[in-house]
Amino acid sequence: MAYEVEIKRNPAIRFALLAIGWLSVALGVIGIFLPVLPTTPFLLLAAACFVRSSRRFYLWLVLHPRLGPWIRDYLEGQGLPRKAKVYALGLMWSSIALSCYLVPLPWARAFMLTSAVLVSLYILKQKTRR
Structure with missing residues (x-):
């Protein structure tokens, strides 16, 4: 272990x-x-x-x-509880949106959005436990 x-x-x-x-x-x-x-x-x-x-x-x-x-x-x-998935995705996308608004560099925005999409896919791929 x-x-x-x-x-x-x-x-x-x-x-x-x-x-x-x-x-x-x-x-x-x-x-x-x-x-x-x-x-x-x-x-x-x-x-x-x-x-x-x-x-x-x-x-x-x-x-x-x-x-x-x-x-x-x-x-x-x-798996993860549904509540955990919703909160994790909501907070992550809120912070990414704010960061993209505050950071004017296109390459930085692309990196943040790509990271957020990949993390979202990972979270959504996990089993959902009630």
């Missing part, structure tokens, strides 16, 4: 991954209560950071009684 990999990282990289992981956990928890903020993408980002920086925190997150099911469902191929 992924959490059995021995972690040998530069301390600065490990610290950065831990910081991003805990920030993502905080945003994910806030997203449970705040309908504008998606929960699942932040918890998945936290799990990805923790699996590369701290086995203990990764196990804590994945086995957590409230937060763990969000991650385990995705990792086990059960």
Whole structure:
């Protein structure tokens, strides 16, 4: 399993991954209560950071009684909740639209729009869990 990999990282990289992981956990928890903020993408980002920086925190997150099911469902191929898909796509496209409005460079706009389309296709391709 992924959490059995021995972690040998530069301390600065490990610290950065831990910081991003805990920030993502905080945003994910806030997203449970705040309908504008998606929960699942932040918890998945936290799990990805923790699996590369701290086995203990990764196990804590994945086995957590409230937060763990969000991650385990995705990792086990059960898909993402419909709410998570809608929020992720809505926020992503809102931020891309604002960025395209603010950035006048055509190549930057093309890059942002291409990235958004690819991420959208990936999200939509995932199974939808009610």
